[in-house]
Amino acid sequence: MLDDRSPIYRQIAERIKADVMSGVLKGDEKVMSTNQYAAYYRINPATAAKAFQQLVDEGVLYKKRGIGMFVSPDAQEKLRAKRRETFFTEVVDPMVAEAKAAGIPLRDIIRRIEELEDS
Amino acid sequence: MKFRILLANCLFALLVWAAFWVLVTLITVGLGLTGRLTQSAWEVAAQLPRWYALFFGVSLIHEYLPLYVAHGRTRRQFGVEGALTLILFAPFLAALLVISYQLESVLYGLAGWPHVLERAHMFTEPTQVPLVFTEYLIEALAWSTAGAFMGAAFYRFRGGGLLSIPVGVLLIAFAHSAMGVEPWGPFLLAWLRVLSQVVFDLPDSPLMPLLGTVGVLVVGLLLTWAIIRDMPLRNQAS
Amino acid sequence: MRIEVEDLVLRYGDVTALDGITLTLEEGKIYGLLGRNGSGKTSLLSVLAAFRKPTAGRVRIDGQPVFENGRVTSRISLIRDVGETVNIGTGEEALSYAEALRPNWDGEYARSLAELFKIDLKKSVKNMSKGQRSAMGIIVGLASRAPLTMFDEAYLGLDAPARQVFYDQVLADYLAHPRTIIMSTHLIDEVSGLFEEVVIIHKGRVLAHEEKDELLAKGTSVTGPAAAVDAFTAGMTVLGSRSLGPTKSVTVYGELDDARRRKAAESGLELGPVDLQDLFIHLTAEDGAAR
Numbered sequence: 001m002l003d004d005r006s007p008i009y010r011q012i013a014e015r016i017k018a019d020v021m022s023g024v025l026k027g028d029e030k031v032m033s034t035n036q037y038a039a040y041y042r043i044n045p046a047t048a049a050k051a052f053q054q055l056v057d058e059g060v061l062y063k064k065r066g067i068g069m070f071v072s073p074d075a076q077e078k079l080r081a082k083r084r085e086t087f088f089t090e091v092v093d094p095m096v097a098e099a100k101a102a103g104i105p106l107r108d109i110i111r112r113i114e115e116l117e118d119s
Numbered sequence: 120m121k122f123r124i125l126l127a128n129c130l131f132a133l134l135v136w137a138a139f140w141v142l143v144t145l146i147t148v149g150l151g152l153t154g155r156l157t158q159s160a161w162e163v164a165a166q167l168p169r170w171y172a173l174f175f176g177v178s179l180i181h182e183y184l185p186l187y188v189a190h191g192r193t194r195r196q197f198g199v200e201g202a203l204t205l206i207l208f209a210p211f212l213a214a215l216l217v218i219s220y221q222l223e224s225v226l227y228g229l230a231g232w233p234h235v236l237e238r239a240h241m242f243t244e245p246t247q248v249p250l251v252f253t254e255y256l257i258e259a260l261a262w263s264t265a266g267a268f269m270g271a272a273f274y275r276f277r278g279g280g281l282l283s284i285p286v287g288v289l290l291i292a293f294a295h296s297a298m299g300v301e302p303w304g305p306f307l308l309a310w311l312r313v314l315s316q317v318v319f320d321l322p323d324s325p326l327m328p329l330l331g332t333v334g335v336l337v338v339g340l341l342l343t344w345a346i347i348r349d350m351p352l353r354n355q356a357s
Numbered sequence: 358m359r360i361e362v363e364d365l366v367l368r369y370g371d372v373t374a375l376d377g378i379t380l381t382l383e384e385g386k387i388y389g390l391l392g393r394n395g396s397g398k399t400s401l402l403s404v405l406a407a408f409r410k411p412t413a414g415r416v417r418i419d420g421q422p423v424f425e426n427g428r429v430t431s432r433i434s435l436i437r438d439v440g441e442t443v444n445i446g447t448g449e450e451a452l453s454y455a456e457a458l459r460p461n462w463d464g465e466y467a468r469s470l471a472e473l474f475k476i477d478l479k480k481s482v483k484n485m486s487k488g489q490r491s492a493m494g495i496i497v498g499l500a501s502r503a504p505l506t507m508f509d510e511a512y513l514g515l516d517a518p519a520r521q522v523f524y525d526q527v528l529a530d531y532l533a534h535p536r537t538i539i540m541s542t543h544l545i546d547e548v549s550g551l552f553e554e555v556v557i558i559h560k561g562r563v564l565a566h567e568e569k570d571e572l573l574a575k576g577t578s579v580t581g582p583a584a585a586v587d588a589f590t591a592g593m594t595v596l597g598s599r600s601l602g603p604t605k606s607v608t609v610y611g612e613l614d615d616a617r618r619r620k621a622a623e624s625g626l627e628l629g630p631v632d633l634q635d636l637f638i639h640l641t642a643e644d645g646a647a648r
Contacts, residue, residue, distance in 0.1 A: 007570055007573060007574070007630070008550065009570065035532045038528065038532060039528060039529060039532060041550070042524065042525065042528060042550050042551070043550040043551070044387055044528075044550065044551055044552060044553045044569075045532060046386070046553040047550070047553070047569075047570065050570065123453075123454065123457045123458075127446075127450070182444070182445055183445075185439075185441035186441055186442060186444075186445055186454060186458075187458065188407070188408060188430075188441075189406075189408070189435065189437075189441040189442045190434075190442060190454065190455065190458035190459060190501075191427070191430040191431040191432065191433055191434065191458065191459070191503070192427065192430070192431070192458060193407075193425045193426070193427045193430060194425060195425060195427075196427055349410050349424075349425075351403070351408060351409040351410065352403065352408040352409070352439070352441060353439065354399055354400075354403065354437075354439065355439065
């Protein structure tokens with residue numbers, strides 16, 4: 001994404017994606033309805049439906065007519081692959097940039113990562 | 120449910136009447152025991168219910184019309200129900216007065232007080248039920264119709280409603296003249312009586328009260344309808 | 358219910374409250390009606406509910422004229438601050454009139470709402486506090502289950518928790534019984550989440566009518582060095598601007614395509630969202646900046 005604008009439906013979509021990636025929502029599992037999302041987030045159901053539509057377009061969810069929305073069986077793997085692609089540009093690069101700005105040597109960062117890995 | 124307004128107002132009027140009856144009876148007994156009672160107390164007391172009828176007419180337009188329109192009824196639907204309510208509420212008020220006179224006659228009889236009328240009425244004895252009923256029926260109809268008309272004028276035109284007062288007074292005066300009696304009480308304006316005699320020099324006929332009443336009712340309700348048929352609900356509370 | 362309004366004009370004597378409103382609202386959505394004081398919100402809703410006859414123009418609801426048309430008006434409910442539906446005796450009595458006059462009345466729901474709002478129904482409505490009277494109106498408006506339900510600033514006098522109850526109930530009852538709902542409000546931030554579409558009226562005319570998310574997507578704040586911001590926003594519809602030293606923040610109105618977004622990023626400009634309330638304030642600003 002090029003900017004930080006995030007309408008509420010995009011935030012909802014991101015949260016569902018996070019749940020799928022972490023395995024809270026499993027493949028072929030039914031997700032809550034738009035009405036349940038609407039009531040929970042206090043938003044119009046049309047807004048919730050937009051989040052679902054976006055996820056269907058991205059292949060994270062699929063629709064069973066008259067029953068509801070389900071997690072695509074390969075969604076978790078797809079999202080993880082995508083995450084792996086963007087991880088370095090979206091997470092590591094900014095981190096390194098920030099470390100440089102703060103004057104933290106890269107060696108210190110690597111050491112920290114190794115400590116986390118060991119513990 | 121039809122006649123919701125009628126039912127509510129009859130119930131409320133009954134409560135008010137019961138309280139009023141107690142008050143009048145207490146005063147009657149007080150005067151009677153001190154020997155100052157010279158006439159029917161209800162002949163005097165009966166001058167208040169006509170004002171009650173007037174404000175009932177006003178409330179039909181001020182309270183109930185906005186309520187009904189806001190609940191999705193048309194002015195036409197309300198007009199029909201309101202008119203029927205007004206026509207049916209009058210005999211209820213008249214009946215309460217008949218009962219008042221009847222109870223009073225029992226009381227006066229027991230106490231031996233003089234149950235006499237001081238002014239001219241359609242009836243000559245407080246116990247002439249049909250005539251007592253007719254007089255107060257006509258009165259209630261005229262006063263509540265005039266109230267509805269003036270209430271409509273004030274609701275719609277605010278200050279301009281003042282212009283409706285002479286018309287309302289004429290309606291009432293006409294009905295009273297049609298009864299061919301002198302119903303104006305001591306605290307009512309004498310000029311009104313003069314006016315009614317000068318303007319409406321009505322011939323003496325048993326049909327006059329009937330025709331006069333129907334005339335007042337029809338003219339008054341049509342005038343009211345002319346004001347409310349496309350009347351907007353106010354944007355601000357009055 | 359589907360609402361079609363064409364060239365609607367409403368005058369109060371010399372004052373023109375509605376000055377040629379043309380608007381079509383589809384059935385079954387929640388609409389936000391926004392406008393400054395005196396913009397014509399109450400007038401528009403009053404005409405839709407047949408409380409007033411328009412001076413000129415056409416109003417059709419489900420294809421039928423509205424004024425003095427009982428088949429349509431019996432399906433419409435408008436709750437206004439005036440309180441004509443509740444200012445009648447006690448709370449109980451007000452509900453009993455609603456029950457008698459409203460074809461879809463849900464008495465049990467009305468009672469549960471009265472409990473939620475902590476209303477003593479035995480009390481005379483005229484003796485209730487402003488907030489309690491507003492709550493009475495909300496109870497009548499929701500429990501009437503009218504296919505077209507309208508609330509005109511129905512929250513006046515309610516405290517923040519009671520307003521939250523109001524919004525939650527509107528949403529919950531809409532989800533359970535879908536219908537067309539129009540809410541006019543000044544508390545835009547609190548309630549904008551509920552809206553599917555937004556209508557902004559200004560000086561008796563429609564300033565904007567759009568899906569809320571689309572409308573929001575049109576507002577963008579551009580922040581960065583003043584010169585860069587000015588260069589980037591040249592030729593765009595600028596709704597407002599603020600400066601802090603060398604930094605400038607400008608609110609623009611209109612779609613920004615990916616190319617322009619990329620260009621903004623390259624110029625070191627920060628693009629941010631504008632919430633509905635800010636957008637509304639900018640769009641209806643009196644200094645001629647609007648549109």
